Amino acid sequence: MLRYSTYITFICLFFSFSLQAEQEIRIAIGKPSTQLTLKGSGLSALSTDGKNLAKQDTITLSADASGIVVNGKKSGSSTVNITSPGFIFVDGNQYRNALEIKWQLVSGTSQLVLIHAIPLETYVVGIVSSEVPHSWPLEALKAQAIAARTYAIWQKFRRLDKSYHMESSVLDQVYGGAQKEHSLAEQAAQQTKGQVLTYDNKPIQAYFHATCGGQTESAQEAWGSNLPYLPGSKCGYCKTARQYHWTYSISKKNLRRALKSVFSDDISHIKIIQHTKSDRAKLMEISHRKQKKQISATSFRELLGYNNIRSTLIDKISFGWLDVTFTGRGHGHGVGMCQWGAMGLAKAGFTADKILERYYPGAEIRQLY
Ligand SMILES: [Zn+2]
Known part of the structure; x- marks a missing residue:
């Protein structure tokens, strides 16, 4: 349960959020590592005060006790920004225009964290593209877009004091970079732009999973969290899932x-x-x-x-x-929206709002911007 003052801060932040058209989500890409190699045409490595540390098509960064080492030279900085006129390639994935590398010390080991900051709506397109196949009906993709946007906002509020808001794995939401984006996901994000699921004036914890196997799980049973909009309910629409x-x-x-x-x-x-x-x-x-x-x-x-x-x-x-x-x-924790169930419901003629109502009963869709 949130303390009262935290709750007020939360509400204020939520509504101030709604006044801004463009919000940014900071995603941690991969796991912290000691070395990173970034590729792309005309990459620049810049320190936080704008000093040019390197300009090359391949930039290697490593972590030592003093901070970030760029192409073998100590930068003396704990943050390095990489910019590109196009895409930046890392481990087979591609990201647009800019990445941030942060140095951190964990249990005596120097590490690098790779962070990608992007507009929320671009992030939603990326999540829908990575989480669900583009062959699914549009209403299922729209339901996924609203759930993903809501989950991202909720995580952002929780981690406002952290260097990033989201991880890019199944622990948060799977973000696979710009190369995964498809046009139907763009359409789903556009048609639901700014729509967020709320309960008691707050963004909900819009968990989702691949397949429930017939019945979703309550948040109480799964994690001991008393969330009235995640009571667990009969699904019955995910039987076509491979992992049913x-x-x-x-x-x-x-x-x-x-x-x-x-x-x-x-x-x-x-x-x-x-x-x-x-x-x-x-x-x-x-x-x-x-x-x-x-x-x-x-x-x-x-x-x-x-x-x-x-x-x-x-x-x-x-x-x-x-x-x-x-x-x-079933596949996954079973809490919240069953993605294959959402697909089954959309095929049966349910619209995105009706699909969400089924998996998050009592939650209300609000237009934030
Ligand atoms: Zn299901």
Whole structure:
């Protein structure tokens, strides 16, 4: 629960936000690293006071104890801006015009954080393009655009004092750079420009996931957050998703290795001992002879890999001679909008606002700018 003063600040910020047409979102690209190579035609590296540090088509930056090193020369700066008349290429992705590199010291190690600052609406186009296929109906893309814009604004308010607002992975929203953009996503962003989901005059925590597997999860069950607009509800429109049913087999040897931080013995049995209301696994028990250990299903999923155990909606765990096989439904945490469900609803004739109403009941769409 927000403290009262924080709540007032939040409301004020939210409404002052609405007075500005163009907002900027700062995205951290990739994970912090010790070295970065940026490519592009006519790149310039500039210090924060505008000093030209390098002008080349390839610029290499590294972190040492004193700050950022640009093409082998110490810059004496903890922030370097890279500008380009066109695109800047990093690890196969492309970004428009400008990137910012920040130096930070974490547990005694110097690191570089790559930050891309872009207008919110450009960001929404990027997210819709990266999150959902362009072959989906426009109303599903519009629902995704409103959810993504809302989520970005909510994160921006939470991290106003940080050097970036969003990460570019599934932990936040997948931002794949400018090369992923498609025209239908642009259309979806344009037709919903400035629209945000609100509850109690605040932007909501508009979580979404790939496929719920039949029933979405409440925020309370998933994370202990009491959010009335995320109660979990029946979906029933995502059956065509590839991951609606999933199976994952792992050798007993690798299973033991994956779980060694919580269970050091052989593993002869794993069972679900507690379920959530949406029938997802909540608490699991790993055992061998008299040894038993309980673990939350979310930790279990993390240890085995989010792309292996695709959801906590686990239907069956079978122990074979050498392998263990898990079968389940859905992909993702299951909270908020089911993306494949949104697609199914749009195909059935539902408009974006009706799709959102189904996954975020009680939330209201407001025009912020
Ligand atoms: Zn669903």
